[in-house]
Amino acid sequence: MNALRNFLDNVKPKFQEGGKFAKFRSTFGAFETFLFTPNETNKCGVHVRDAVDLKRTMIVVVLALMPALFFGMYNTGYQHFRMTGELADVTFWQIFFKGFLAVLPIIVVSYVVGLAIEFASAQMRGHEVNEGFLVSGMLIPLVMPADVPLWMVGVATAFAVIFGKEVYGGTGMNMWNPALLARVFLFFAYPTKMSGETAWYYNYSAEAAVDGFSGATPLAMANAGNYTSFADAFFGLIPGSVGETSAVAILIGAFILLYTGVASWKTMLSVFVGGIAMGWLFNTCADAGWLLDENGVVRENYESVRNLALIPWYNHLVYGGFCFGAVFMATDPVTSARTEGGKFIYGFLIGALAIVIRVLNPGFPEGMMLAILLMNTFAPLIDHFFIQANINRRKKRVTIKA
Amino acid sequence: MSDVIKLKKGLDIRLQGKAETVFAQIPLPELFAIKPSDFKGLTPKMVAKVGDKVQAGSVLFFDKQHPEVKFVSPVGGELVAVNRGDRRVITEIVVKADSKAAPIDFGKSDPAAMSRQQVVDKLLESGAWTYFKQRPYNIVANPTAEPKAIFVSTFDSAPLAPDYDFIVSTNEEFFQKGLDVLSKIAPVYVGTHNNGCSKAFSGAKCEKVTAFEGPHPAGCVGVQINHTNPINAGEKVFTIQPQEVVTIGKLFATGVHDFTRVVVLCGSEMKKRAYVKTILGAQLTTMVNGNLADGHVRLISGNVLTGTQVQPDGYLGYYDSQLTAIPEGDEYEFMGWAAPGFNKFSASRTFFSWLTGKKHEYKLNANTHGELRAFVVSNEMEKVFPMDIYPEHLIKAIMAEDIDKMEQLGIYEVVEEDMALCEFVCTSKIAIQKTLRNGLNLMMKEVG
Numbered sequence: 001m002n003a004l005r006n007f008l009d010n011v012k013p014k015f016q017e018g019g020k021f022a023k024f025r026s027t028f029g030a031f032e033t034f035l036f037t038p039n040e041t042n043k044c045g046v047h048v049r050d051a052v053d054l055k056r057t058m059i060v061v062v063l064a065l066m067p068a069l070f071f072g073m074y075n076t077g078y079q080h081f082r083m084t085g086e087l088a089d090v091t092f093w094q095i096f097f098k099g100f101l102a103v104l105p106i107i108v109v110s111y112v113v114g115l116a117i118e119f120a121s122a123q124m125r126g127h128e129v130n131e132g133f134l135v136s137g138m139l140i141p142l143v144m145p146a147d148v149p150l151w152m153v154g155v156a157t158a159f160a161v162i163f164g165k166e167v168y169g170g171t172g173m174n175m176w177n178p179a180l181l182a183r184v185f186l187f188f189a190y191p192t193k194m195s196g197e198t199a200w201y202y203n204y205s206a207e208a209a210v211d212g213f214s215g216a217t218p219l220a221m222a223n224a225g226n227y228t229s230f231a232d233a234f235f236g237l238i239p240g241s242v243g244e245t246s247a248v249a250i251l252i253g254a255f256i257l258l259y260t261g262v263a264s265w266k267t268m269l270s271v272f273v274g275g276i277a278m279g280w281l282f283n284t285c286a287d288a289g290w291l292l293d294e295n296g297v298v299r300e301n302y303e304s305v306r307n308l309a310l311i312p313w314y315n316h317l318v319y320g321g322f323c324f325g326a327v328f329m330a331t332d333p334v335t336s337a338r339t340e341g342g343k344f345i346y347g348f349l350i351g352a353l354a355i356v357i358r359v360l361n362p363g364f365p366e367g368m369m370l371a372i373l374l375m376n377t378f379a380p381l382i383d384h385f386f387i388q389a390n391i392n393r394r395k396k397r398v399t400i401k402a
Numbered sequence: 403m404s405d406v407i408k409l410k411k412g413l414d415i416r417l418q419g420k421a422e423t424v425f426a427q428i429p430l431p432e433l434f435a436i437k438p439s440d441f442k443g444l445t446p447k448m449v450a451k452v453g454d455k456v457q458a459g460s461v462l463f464f465d466k467q468h469p470e471v472k473f474v475s476p477v478g479g480e481l482v483a484v485n486r487g488d489r490r491v492i493t494e495i496v497v498k499a500d501s502k503a504a505p506i507d508f509g510k511s512d513p514a515a516m517s518r519q520q521v522v523d524k525l526l527e528s529g530a531w532t533y534f535k536q537r538p539y540n541i542v543a544n545p546t547a548e549p550k551a552i553f554v555s556t557f558d559s560a561p562l563a564p565d566y567d568f569i570v571s572t573n574e575e576f577f578q579k580g581l582d583v584l585s586k587i588a589p590v591y592v593g594t595h596n597n598g599c600s601k602a603f604s605g606a607k608c609e610k611v612t613a614f615e616g617p618h619p620a621g622c623v624g625v626q627i628n629h630t631n632p633i634n635a636g637e638k639v640f641t642i643q644p645q646e647v648v649t650i651g652k653l654f655a656t657g658v659h660d661f662t663r664v665v666v667l668c669g670s671e672m673k674k675r676a677y678v679k680t681i682l683g684a685q686l687t688t689m690v691n692g693n694l695a696d697g698h699v700r701l702i703s704g705n706v707l708t709g710t711q712v713q714p715d716g717y718l719g720y721y722d723s724q725l726t727a728i729p730e731g732d733e734y735e736f737m738g739w740a741a742p743g744f745n746k747f748s749a750s751r752t753f754f755s756w757l758t759g760k761k762h763e764y765k766l767n768a769n770t771h772g773e774l775r776a777f778v779v780s781n782e783m784e785k786v787f788p789m790d791i792y793p794e795h796l797i798k799a800i801m802a803e804d805i806d807k808m809e810q811l812g813i814y815e816v817v818e819e820d821m822a823l824c825e826f827v828c829t830s831k832i833a834i835q836k837t838l839r840n841g842l843n844l845m846m847k848e849v850g
Contacts, residue, residue, distance in 0.1 A: 037738030045835035051746035053772020055739035172776030
């Protein structure tokens with residue numbers, strides 16, 4: 001390690017002000033601090049500091065994403081072979097390797113495009129390169145369908161990083177979750193590639209697919225009144241975006257995030273509570289005869305809404321991106337409410353809105369993504385009320401005394 | 403019967419190098435110094451000149467804004483140097499001690515028989531007034547201010563902090579005497595530790611005694627004020643530390659301003675960790691020579707959270723009763739962010755040090771463990787800040803220099819030491835105490 005350190009110390013002057021490569025100061029800094037925690041010491045204020053820094057925090061999140069990633073790779077292969085009808089002939093490792101080959105390029109594109117923009121903008125501003133994209137770059141592939149064209153991943157990532165983050169000033173300043181912004185961008189720009197029955201299958205083509213193959217996701221199937229069982233959706237060998245299908249893998253990640261203290265249990269819990277409450281409300285309404293005419297027949301054009309309202313509330317939690325969004329997206333501290341009380345409201349509304357969008361608007365099966373982005377927008381407003389309450393409490397103290 | 407307030411929020415940093423409660427004998431140094439930088443926002447006006455003979459209690463300088471606030475020499479001898487720093491700001495006023503010089507006798511007096519003004523005048527004349535700090539802002543108290551209360555915290559919960567029960571145990575009657583003097587100025591509130599503290603503290607005769615329990619910053623006087631009688635806009639309170647109360651008690655009982663201070667030598671890099679008797683402003687040489695571990699050591703007058711870095715030939719801070727030595731830690735660590743980190747202390751569980759249990763003590767160094775970033779993680783400061791204030795939003799208001807918001811969010815109630823833990827835990831390594839001081843200075847300038 002000393003040799004490496006000496007090498008860095010030797011070339012360092014070239015990257016500092018006045019050096020030959022001063023332009024690449026941020027890039028050098030990013031690599032140097034990646035290899036070695038800096039030797040900087042506290043100059044003012046406290047003399048000792050907590051060992052945790054943003055790099056460590058982000059690495060913990062990436063680590064928490066690993067179960068979902070590995071399961072997602074396996075599931076991508078599994079769904080591919082299910083589509084081709086070869087499932088019986090392949091081994092576990094063949095399945096995993098197929099999925100690995102499908103997902104790896106998406107990860108590479110996401111990181112390369114995103115980090116290139118991060119490095120360039122850090123360079124332009126003369127800042128250090130921030131760690132935020134370590135997580136976003138991993139989240140983006142996990143919310144993409146397996147068959148997404150790579151150029152689209154690149155475009156979406158570029159859009160999310162530039163317009164979602166850098167224009168606001170970089171990590172810590174953004175309004176919306178960059179990974180969701182990438183997904184929502186593709187969802188509205190290229191809807192056919194992002195939803196429907198075929199996007200979830202790596203290398204899908206009509207010829208490759210086995211006869212009579214149907215590739216709908218649980219939510220799309222629920223549209224027609226077919227409900228995937230809780231156990232199947234919970235375990236996760238179902239079609240869907242790469243990382244979002246398995247609640248088991250996601251909950252392992254949730255445990256890591258909560259145990260290390262990186263994510264807020266308040267947000268996570270209230271998203272689930274909000275989802276359960278709204279799902280239960282729809283169940284109750286539907287059981288009470290909502291959208292039925294006097295003869296007990298479903299009103300015309302409302303079949304799918306009623307079918308969706310009849311999804312058992314517990315199934316909502318494991319269908320689609322609900323679980324993934326609750327654990328990894330809603331808890332993003334930058335775009336979430338930052339007051340402790342606010343987190344409960346923020347989380348609850350995400351969960352509730354996600355179900356509302358899912359049920360009442362069958363055209364947007366992915367309610368979670370829209371709900372989170374909407375609440376990202378309102379998070380500062382929620383905080384405002386909590387801060388104002390604090391201010392009022394302080395004012396009241398004076399008037400009581402007077 | 404005193405009230406008990408239990409605080410849940412906070413953090414005890416388990417630092418290696420706690421001193422045993424024993425006294426070690428060390429010789430007094432030759433040089434003593436008063437450092438004007440220990441008093442925030444103060445512009446000193448020199449009275450004594452280099453070469454002057456001084457007694458313990460002779461005026462060295464006064465406050466330019468409040469000429470009646472005098473700063474006196476802690477020892478008798480000769481004023482040997484007035485050291486200046488950048489832009490000729492006075493950094494140290496150094497007195498060389500002469501053991502033969504007698505201290506000034508300010509005369510015995512009974513506070514019960516004196517008016518408030520007479521008490522104030524006596525404290526001003528003897529230089530003991532400077533022990534009062536005024537909140538908001540944590541500045542040397544203004545003698546014309548009418549504080550609503552005086553607060554004394556009788557325990558220090560900071561890492562490796564001195565045990566005031568032990569320090570004051572030999573001077574219990576002077577402590578009460580000091581409280582009697584303070585009571586003449588304003589109602590006195592004493593904060594004690596709930597777990598078996600000295601009778602002098604728990605049985606103190608004053609306006610109110612409140613017991614506190616919980617992790618640091620339970621011992622911070624600002625936290626105690628917030629939970630007993632919070633500062634509202636326009637109000638002022640004074641704070642003072644236990645050893646200084648004893649000094650004031652002695653001043654009235656004996657007529658002599660006794661500058662003796664007990665200081666605890668602690669920290670992982672301090673070889674002999676013990677309590678020593680010395681004098682205010684003492685040069686550190688006799689305390690640290692041969693007493694520091696090898697390697698690059700950082701010496702701190704005060705505790706690791708709020709203290710000031712000093713050189714081994716520097717001087718003890720005016721308000722400090724603690725001298726801490728920790729490793730400087732100015733070295734690179736290969737892939738430090740990826741290491742399991744069994745020996746790294748963190749309030750979170752992002753390092754595997756949580757496996758080592760809640761008793762394990764850590765040898766922490768002065769490394770920042772990361773680079774400066776924007777605010778990302780939320781709720782880490784709130785967890786260690788037991789006041790009804792949003793620390794992050796207050797700091798952001800200060801950064802934006804939004805005076806109205808700062809006031810509304812409670813800047814009057816906090817000083818640096820109350821928020822030191824927030825700075826410790828900050829993942830983004832933001833300089834909270836410095837930012838807060840900037841905010842306080844701005845408020846002082848704009849609001850007064």
